[in-house]
Amino acid sequence: MTAHESGCELCRTDGGLVVARIAQLRVVRPDDANFPATYRVVWNGHVAEWTDLPPEQRSLCMRAVAKVETVLREALVPTKINLASLGNVVPHLHWHVIARFDWDSHYPQPVWGTAQRDVEPPAKQRLALGLEALDARIAAAIATMGGD
């Protein structure tokens, strides 16, 4: 681990509960009370930008993003999926894949915007599928990438 990587939160830690891992990337679920169906596709190697990867690895990364998005859509029927690769605070490539609902705390604002309402019962109790079952579906979907 280089000095740079040792200072990087996504080199030092997984960045959340690991629900799936292949050689190139992992899918983690941070514990977000407002947006419980939030997953991150984290590239295992330390690169800052998506285009730091060669094209075939960019595609692999996005195939993982698509698999997570597809599971979230099928299992939860969200109002919208939000995808983002920002990395201003932690410049290590990670894609946010977030199921949004018209009743969630910030909708239609981005999750980084201003809260619009209190949500009761809490978001985690409103999902059509529990998080552990959702994690298992994502793990199964990512496992199909193993042969690439």
Place this chain on the structure above:
Amino acid sequence: MTAHESGCELCRTDGGLVVARIAQLRVVRPDDANFPATYRVVWNGHVAEWTDLPPEQRSLCMRAVAKVETVLREALVPTKINLASLGNVVPHLHWHVIARFDWDSHYPQPVWGTAQRDVEPPAKQRLALGLEALDARIAAAIATMGGD
């Protein structure tokens, strides 16, 4: 145009200054004073989610995103690139490609977050390349996709 599409801002309008257009998508530049080096890759057909597209079209879309990102990195050397497909307000597939700088109004917050500082001289005057020249480079990069 269906009734649904006629109510969609990105079906009715280009969504910004069109800097490049191919059959499947266009690249537009909204006029954003805080983040002048902001482009959007807008899918021409009306789909809400990225995974509404079949895999080969998803890839084409992301190749356009990568081309815009690459031009921004080479021309402007930004602190970070931010990529996002949200669509909570306008659920018609469009990818934000935004050059971020450590001096910009919101850095390191997302552009949808809270402003961190006033910027003077304004952001547009600080870019290493003028916007018209940047537009031209993006147009040239997207034109190389024409044969796909």
